[in-house]
Amino acid sequence: MSHNSSTKEEIDGYIKVDQYNEEHVSRIASHYTDILASLGEDPSREGLLKTPERVAKALQFLTHGYNIDAAAVLKGAMFEEDYSQMVVVKDIEVYSMCEHHMLPFFGKAHIAYIPNGHIVGLSKIPRVVDIFARRLQVQERLTNEIRDCIQETLNPVGVAVVMECKHMCMAMRGVQKQNSVTTTSAFTGAFENDVTRSEFLRLITATLS
Ligand SMILES: Nc1nc2c(ncn2[C@@H]2O[C@H](COP(=O)(O)OP(=O)(O)OP(=O)(O)O)[C@@H](O)[C@H]2O)c(=O)[nH]1
Numbered sequence: 481m482s483h484n485s486s487t488k489e490e491i492d493g494y495i496k497v498d499q500y501n502e503e504h505v506s507r508i509a510s511h512y513t514d515i516l517a518s519l520g521e522d523p524s525r526e527g528l529l530k531t532p533e534r535v536a537k538a539l540q541f542l543t544h545g546y547n548i549d550a551a552a553v554l555k556g557a558m559f560e561e562d563y564s565q566m567v568v569v570k571d572i573e574v575y576s577m578c579e580h581h582m583l584p585f586f587g588k589a590h591i592a593y594i595p596n597g598h599i600v601g602l603s604k605i606p607r608v609v610d611i612f613a614r615r616l617q618v619q620e621r622l623t624n625e626i627r628d629c630i631q632e633t634l635n636p637v638g639v640a641v642v643m644e645c646k647h648m649c650m651a652m653r654g655v656q657k658q659n660s661v662t663t664t665s666a667f668t669g670a671f672e673n674d675v676t677r678s679e680f681l682r683l684i685t686a687t688l689s
Pocket residue numbers: 578579580617618619620647649650653654655
């Protein structure tokens with residue numbers, strides 16, 4: 481992956497295995513060799529020989545959102561359309577990493593917008609989620625960044641984002657709460673109105689049968 485330019489693949493939100501930045505991979509890997517030794521491991525034992533490189537590549541994948549322009553992704557599929565009801569995309573899987581411990585947090589995002597002359601290709605909404613999630617994050621900022629990107633790019637009548645995530649730093653270590661879920665939300669425009677917001681919350685909690 482080039483860290484200096486956005487290829488078509490990067491704009492599409494993908495990183496291909498042959499696109500890792502080799503210079504960064506080898507730099508990160510050499511640090512991980514030290515880290516393994518500092519943990520009391522033997523970095524030269526067979527099972528760990530390729531681990532620093534694997535971790536380096538995994539980390540590049542898990543943070544590859546930094547160099548993708550989320551607004552450009554949305555603009556790539558905006559269509560003029562005379563539809564002015566709420567569009568809701570719910571249950572979008574989210575995998576991110578907390579910036580405090582670099583441990584995963586994961587869960588679901590539910591997103592709605594009310595068009596203002598333009599709709600956006602539906603797949604672009606989960607892509608925007610991924611672009612901001614594949615960075616070191618806190619859930620609150622992730623929620624706001626998704627909202628702001630959609631609002632500023634699509635200029636809809638309103639945007640709503642709700643995220644429900646589990647944080648591994650609260651489950652595997654620290655306070656060790658296995659079942660707690662953190663909910664964050666961010667709204668603009670029409671969703672600041674109680675009736676519209678309630679309609680959105682009703683739609684994301686409704687189950688299809
Ligand atoms: N607000 C917010 N906090 C987060 C998020 N992810 C992790 N944290 C918290 O970041 C905080 C960091 O607190 P510190 O006291 O500096 O770190 P710590 O000693 O490792 O804290 P403990 O996790 O309580 O052991 C912890 O309370 C984490 O639960 C997030 O997405 N949003």
